Structure formats: C-alpha cells, structure tokens
Amino acid sequence: MEDTNINFSMETLETDDVKQIPAQGELTPRQIVAELDKYIVGQHEAKRCVAVVVRNRYRRRCLDVHLQEDILPKNIIMIGPTGVGKTEIARRLAKLVDAPFIKVEATKFTEVGYVGRDVESIIRDLVETSIRMVKAQKVAQVEDKARQAAELRILDMLQPLPNRRSGSVPFASIFGDKVPSSHEESTSDEEAKAKRDEIRRRRVWLRDQLSKGALDKEQVEIEVEEEPPKMAMGMEEMGIDMQGILGSIMPKKTKKRKVSIAEARRIITQEEAEKLIDNDEVTHEAIERAEQGGIVFLDEIDKIAGGEGGHGPDISRGGVQRDILPIVEGCTVMTKYGPVKSDYILFIAAGAFHLTKPADLIPELQGRFPLRVELDSLNCQDLRRILLEPRHSLIQQYTELLKVDGVDVHFTEDGIDALAEIAHKVNCNTENIGARRLHTVMEKVLEDLLYDAPEAASGQVDIDRAYVEGKLSTIACDEDMSRFIL
Numbered sequence: 335m336e337d338t339n340i341n342f343s344m345e346t347l348e349t350d351d352v353k354q355i356p357a358q359g360e361l362t363p364r365q366i367v368a369e370l371d372k373y374i375v376g377q378h379e380a381k382r383c384v385a386v387v388v389r390n391r392y393r394r395r396c397l398d399v400h401l402q403e404d405i406l407p408k409n410i411i412m413i414g415p416t417g418v419g420k421t422e423i424a425r426r427l428a429k430l431v432d433a434p435f436i437k438v439e440a441t442k443f444t445e446v447g448y449v450g451r452d453v454e455s456i457i458r459d460l461v462e463t464s465i466r467m468v469k470a471q472k473v474a475q476v477e478d479k480a481r482q483a484a485e486l487r488i489l490d491m492l493q494p495l496p497n498r499r500s501g502s503v504p505f506a507s508i509f510g511d512k513v514p515s516s517h518e519e520s521t522s523d524e525e526a527k528a529k530r531d532e533i534r535r536r537r538v539w540l541r542d543q544l545s546k547g548a549l550d551k552e553q554v555e556i557e558v559e560e561e562p563p564k565m566a567m568g569m570e571e572m573g574i575d576m577q578g579i580l581g582s583i584m585p586k587k588t589k590k591r592k593v594s595i596a597e598a599r600r601i602i603t604q605e606e607a608e609k610l611i612d613n614d615e616v617t618h619e620a621i622e623r624a625e626q627g628g629i630v631f632l633d634e635i636d637k638i639a640g641g642e643g644g645h646g647p648d649i650s651r652g653g654v655q656r657d658i659l660p661i662v663e664g665c666t667v668m669t670k671y672g673p674v675k676s677d678y679i680l681f682i683a684a685g686a687f688h689l690t691k692p693a694d695l696i697p698e699l700q701g702r703f704p705l706r707v708e709l710d711s712l713n714c715q716d717l718r719r720i721l722l723e724p725r726h727s728l729i730q731q732y733t734e735l736l737k738v739d740g741v742d743v744h745f746t747e748d749g750i751d752a753l754a755e756i757a758h759k760v761n762c763n764t765e766n767i768g769a770r771r772l773h774t775v776m777e778k779v780l781e782d783l784l785y786d787a788p789e790a791a792s793g794q795v796d797i798d799r800a801y802v803e804g805k806l807s808t809i810a811c812d813e814d815m816s817r818f819i820l
C-alpha cells in the first residue's frame with residue numbers, strides 16, 4: 335500500500351501539476367516571528383501560531399494539486415483581553431506576506447432576513463481588496479511606460495506634429511516669446527521643410543523640458559473622463575455589477591479641464607496605465623489571490639458565541655454563527671468579478687471571551703477553528719517595552735511630532751518607567767484596556783507641551799519621572815478621576 339502511495343505521488347510530480355513556488359512563501363515561520371517582533375512585544379505563542387499557519391499555506395501550494403485540494407487551512411481563534419495585540423498581529427501578518435486582508439466585526443452581521451450586513455459581503459470585500467492590490471502592482475509595473483506615453487501626449491498637445499495643419503500653435507501662446515515661433519505661412523517646399531525642422535527642434539526642446547519637470551507649473555487644457563454617477567448599492571449585494579453594465583452601455587462623457595502640466599501628467603499617466611493593464615488578467619489574478627492567500631480577521635467572535643435557545647437578541651447569535659459557517663467551511667460566493675471560493679481563505683477569529691468560551695460556539699464552527707491561542711495580558715514590563723521597542727513606537731512618534739515645532743523632547747529611563755507604571759496601575763484599578771492605555775497616558779503627559787509648542791515651548795525638554803508624576807500622579811491616584819481622564 336505504501337509503495338503505491340509513493341509511486342502515485344512520484345508520477346504526479348512529474349507532470350506539470352506542481353504549482354510554481356509563490357514569492358509570498360519565502361518567509362519561514364522563524365522569520366515571520368522575527369518580523370512580527372519588530373512591531374509587537376511579547377505574545378510569542380500567538381506569533382508562532384500564525385507563522386506556522388501562513389507557512390503551511392505556502393507548503394501546501396508546493397504540493398501536487400490533487401493533494402492541495404484536500405488540505406484546508408487551519409483557522410485560528412485568538413483569545414485575549416482587549417488591547418493586547420490581537421488585531422495588530424493579524425494586520426502586520428497580512429502586510430508581511432502581502433496577502434489580501436480584511437478585518438470585520440462578527441457583530442456586524444445578521445441572520446438572513448434581518449437588517450444588517452450579510453456574511454457574503456465578507457468575501458466580496460476581500461475580493462475588492464485583492465483587486466486593488468493586484469491593480470496597484472500592475473500599475474507600478476507599467477508606470478514608466480505610461481509616463482512616457484503621457485509625456486508624449488502632452489507634447490502633442492503643446493506642439494502638434496508638423497504634418498498636421500492647425501491654425502494656432504498652443505505652445506506659442508503659452509510660452510510667448512520664450513521660443514521663436516513660426517507663424518508665417520510657408521509656400522515653397524523649402525520653407526515648408528524649414529518649418530517642419532523647426533517644429534521638430536522645438537519638440538525635442540519641449541520634451542526635454544517636460545521630462546525635467548521645468549514646465550510643471552504651466553497650465554494646459556485636457557479632456558478628462560467624467561466619473562459615471564454612483565448607483566444604488568443594492569445591486570452589489572447580489573453580485574451584479576450595475577456600474578460596469580451601465581458603463582459599457584452609456585457613452586463615456588468627457589469634459590475639459592484646465593490643469594497644471596504636473597497634474598495633467600498624473601491624470602494622463604493614470605489613463606495610459608489603465609490602457610496598458612489587462613483588466614481580465616487583474617480580475618483573474620485577484621480572485622486567485624483572494625482564494626488562495628486571503629486572510630479574514632473576524633473580530634469580536636466571542637460576542638456571537640452562546641445564546642442558543644436564549645431570549646431576545648440572543649436568538650440571532652446562533653443564527654449568525656450558522657450563517658458564517660458556510661463561508662468558513664468553504665462555499666462559492668457570487669461577486670461582481672465572478673464566483674469566488676472561500677475554501678482556502680484563512681480565517682483568524684479573535685475575542686476576549688470574558689463572558690463566553692470558545693466552547694459556546696456552535697460545534698460546527700468550533701471544528702472549523704481548530705487552533706486556539708491565548709494572548710497574555712500586559713504587565714508593567716510589557717507596557718514599558720511597548721513604549722520603546724516597536725518600530726515607530728509611541729515615544730518615537732511624539733518625539734518626531736514635537737521636533738517639527740522645535741521642541742526636542744527627551745524621555746529619560748525613569749520617565750519611561752513612570753509612564754509604564756502609571757499606565758499599568760490605571761489598568762489594574764479601572765478597566766484593563768491593555769496597550770491602548772499608553773495612548774491616553776502619553777496624551778495627558780504631553781498635553782501642555784503639545785499645546786505650547788512652538789510659541790511657549792522650545793529647545794530640549796526632559797520627560798523624567800518628576801515630570802510624568804507631576805502631570806499624572808493626582809489623576810492616577812484618584813480612581814474616579816482616572817476613570818474619566820485616563
């Protein structure tokens with residue numbers, strides 16, 4: 335039996351079934367965690383978990399297609415209190431692997447028939463994101479070409495080619511006597527040739543000026559396509575592209591606009607890029623990417639857990655879960671770009687699960703989220719590190735912001751200690767909102783400085799323990815006050 339198995343896989347491997355290794359699979363789990371470490375402090379277990387799942391998708395894609403079909407993604411539930419990095423991990427991860435990503439709140443969805451969003455819109459939004467990503471990439475690929483084409487079009491506007499007979503020379507009217515003009519009607523062949531040469535010379539000169547950006551501020555009149563009026567959204571929901579249908583029936587309206595050459599270059603480059611990219615290819619690639627690489631972050635999943643057989647609004651919780659189920663389990667959703675399969679889309683659910691447990695989800699849904707990972711609540715040390723370590727940390731952000739107005743803030747070690755301690759203390763005494771507390775604390779500490787700069791504050795300001803406590807200690811010690819202010 336084993337032998338046949340091996341033969342089978344060897345045989346299929348030799349055919350062309352093996353998919354090309356995608357670029358996004360390059361990061362190994364360890365590398366993914368190392369990248370996430372640059373932005374998120376701690377939560378190692380959650381990072382490991384998502385890293386493995388993402389790598390598994392890449393591993394799967396290197397297998398033979400028949401086997402691929404049977405390997406479904408292992409969806410994750412992240413369990414942890416608010417503000418400890420659940421969303422941040424998912425968001426950074428999606429950026430890292432360049433995957434189409436959307437974040438949705440599970441509580442936004444309703445059972446079919448009730449007012450609210452229907453769950454299929456998750457997949458539609460994901461495809462929309464994917465289309466945008468693929469399109470941006472394609473546009474970037476053709477940008478040079480499109481820019482050249484645009485400059486040529488602008489050049490033609492400023493100085494049409496010699497064989498075209500046009501009464502006025504727009505270029506001359508714009509630049510006046512900067513360049514010698516040739517208005518005299520030529521009759522003899524020689525004169526005609528001289529004129530053509532002159533125009534050519536002028537085009538060469540203009541082209542050079544254009545590409546140097548020397549004419550960017552001059553005005554030109556261009557024709558731009560008018561945006562078709564936005565249609566009612568209802569049709570979207572059914573996967574019908576009314577916009578597209580109407581757009582192809584109705585003639586495109588254009589209008590004239592006077593814009594600077596820089597702006598004209600931007601608009602025309604866009605138009606040219608649009609012509610250069612193949613929209614069918616974009617759609618095809620985007621759907622493939624959404625299906626195979628898409629990540630859906632289902633936030634607040636705990637809020638729809640439980641409630642089976644309950645009263646009032648609870649009744650619909652089970653219903654929403656049951657509606658989400660087919661999407662998570664794998665189904666085909668009609669979108670305006672065509673049918674999209676949700677089978678291999680990765681779902682990362684997250685919730686605090688204070689009042690409910692993952693076991694309160696309906697069993698079918700539990701089964702589709704086999705990976706559970708808990709995030710730790712943040713202690714004082716974690717908060718201190720979050721202030722300092724992540725790329726573009728809060729401290730760095732405020733330092734740079736104030737630098738703009740000539741204030742050189744310097745956070746001392748004991749000042750940072752004090753910030754973390756107070757944030758932690760307020761988290762313990764009132765609601766624990768995790769790292770979000772740092773935002774309120776920082777805002778409060780720097781409130782005056784942010785207001786006073788640049789008139790009443792400048793030069794170096796040390797934010798040390800005394801400074802922090804001076805601004806905060808009365809508030810932080812009073813529970814009621816900190817409830818309102820921090």
Ligand SMILES: Nc1ncnc2c1ncn2[C@@H]1O[C@H](COP(=O)(O)OP(=O)(O)OP(=O)(O)O)[C@@H](O)[C@H]1O
Nearest residue numbers: 373374375415416417418419420421422720769770
């Ligand atoms: N471990 C961490 N390291 C660095 N920054 C963090 C960490 N945890 C939270 N933050 C910061 O705190 C803010 C809130 O984090 P995030 O949105 O990830 O919270 P969450 O866990 O999704 O909470 P909620 O359950 O309320 O959605 C973000 O600005 C994030 O950068």
Ligand SMILES: [Mg+2]
Nearest residue numbers: 420421422633
């Ligand atoms: Mg969140």
